[in-house]
Amino acid sequence: MAVFKPENVEDFYEIGEVLGSGHFGQVRQVRERASGTCWAGKFLKIRKIACSRLGLDRSSVEREVEILQAVQHPNIVALKDVFESRAEVVLILELVSGGELFDFIAEKENLLESEAIEFMKQILEGLGFMHSRNIAHFDLKPENIMLSDKVSPHPNIKLIDFGLAHRFHQGEEYRSTSGTPQYIAPEVIDSEPLSTAADMWSIGVITYILLSGLSPFQGETDEETLRNIIAMNYEFDARYFSMTSSMAKDFIQKLLVKNPIDRMTAEECLLHPWIKPITRIQVAKRNRSSINMKNFKKFNARRKWKMSFNMVLMCNRLVQLKVLCKGSSDPDPLQRQCESDVEDTETKPASLLRRRLSSSS
Numbered sequence: 001m002a003v004f005k006p007e008n009v010e011d012f013y014e015i016g017e018v019l020g021s022g023h024f025g026q027v028r029q030v031r032e033r034a035s036g037t038c039w040a041g042k043f044l045k046i047r048k049i050a051c052s053r054l055g056l057d058r059s060s061v062e063r064e065v066e067i068l069q070a071v072q073h074p075n076i077v078a079l080k081d082v083f084e085s086r087a088e089v090v091l092i093l094e095l096v097s098g099g100e101l102f103d104f105i106a107e108k109e110n111l112l113e114s115e116a117i118e119f120m121k122q123i124l125e126g127l128g129f130m131h132s133r134n135i136a137h138f139d140l141k142p143e144n145i146m147l148s149d150k151v152s153p154h155p156n157i158k159l160i161d162f163g164l165a166h167r168f169h170q171g172e173e174y175r176s177t178s179g180t181p182q183y184i185a186p187e188v189i190d191s192e193p194l195s196t197a198a199d200m201w202s203i204g205v206i207t208y209i210l211l212s213g214l215s216p217f218q219g220e221t222d223e224e225t226l227r228n229i230i231a232m233n234y235e236f237d238a239r240y241f242s243m244t245s246s247m248a249k250d251f252i253q254k255l256l257v258k259n260p261i262d263r264m265t266a267e268e269c270l271l272h273p274w275i276k277p278i279t280r281i282q283v284a285k286r287n288r289s290s291i292n293m294k295n296f297k298k299f300n301a302r303r304k305w306k307m308s309f310n311m312v313l314m315c316n317r318l319v320q321l322k323v324l325c326k327g328s329s330d331p332d333p334l335q336r337q338c339e340s341d342v343e344d345t346e347t348k349p350a351s352l353l354r355r356r357l358s359s360s361s
């Protein structure tokens with residue numbers, strides 16, 4: 001079991017600027033007083049009342065911490081320390097200062113497939129390591145794929161946000177409908193037993209977007225997106241994939257497979273000729289093909305805009321919830337929130353998906 005230190009985090013760390021916001025709190029830069037080293041502090045609000053929507057169950061924070069401790073790998077964000085107060089848990093994480101991979105790529109004029117593959121390889125290595133330990137991420141999307149730093153010409157991939165990750169135990173059947181609509185696998189939507197293969201579906205979607213700037217299943221609404229996923233409704237539109245190699249398309253096709261058992265694993269991906277070419281012809285094909293940068297830039301700009309929009313929406317909802325709790329004569333207003341949770345899950349299957357703060361529509 002991880003040690004949650006009861007000391008005040010501010011006695012050891014100076015709290016700095018906000019780096020980002022998640023569903024249940026903020027991530028801020030923190031400076032260790034003893035060494036002067038900078039880290040990222042993930043401040044997670046803990047639920048005071050079991051059924052409240054405000055904050056997280058302590059048990060889910062414990063799970064995130066245990067998983068982070070189990071996945072020490074160069075391509076996965078490292079956990080240094082954990083502090084706990086009455087209302088908050090603070091995870092002290094390695095500072096990942098290079099920003100999101102997609103933003104880094106969007107700033108480039110051109111990118112060859114062979115250059116993009118260097119990043120894909122690192123993502124697959126991190127993921128393969130997790131999967132070999134029976135841990136699935138369950139929320140792979142561009143926002144959670146970051147780069148180690150801004151100074152190096154070849155920064156390293158760092159996978160972040162293990163808030164939905166799960167460790168499988170032998171014989172266990174695990175189902176979850178959480179995730180982000182654009183990136184989730186059909187078995188998540190169908191509420192079927194899950195495995196690490198659900199992450200591989202998300203890798204297929206991310207690769208498709210990276211190469212074309214199109215999101216394969218994106219509909220006008222989340223419900224339409226989910227329907228498209230279930231129907232396997234996607235194609236390689238020649239207008240967007242004219243610069244893409246046939247090997248890259250084959251790689252995606254072997255990931256966007258409905259039956260999780262038939263999907264490539266991370267290990268198999270690392271051996272696919274698009275990632276690890278064997279012949280000179282395969283090497284040449286990758287070097288001749290490039291990503292559709294014009295459309296990718298458009299996709300990324302839209303994604304960032306949606307993220308900001310969703311952030312404003314979430315802040316407004318939080319303020320409303322707080323006002324509701326303070327202003328109500330009901331002795332237990334949070335209990336009501338609990339009841340509305342139950343209503344949601346019974347009437348709208350799509351709303352079962354715990355909406356993550358993201359670029360989703």
Ligand code: AMP
Pocket residue numbers: 019020021022023027040042077093094095096097143144160161162
């Ligand atoms: P999370 O709740 O883990 O998804 O984090 C929310 C946001 O905070 C992310 O989208 C990142 O922008 C930022 N963030 C999270 N972890 C780190 C980290 N270790 N270093 C720098 N920024 C981070």
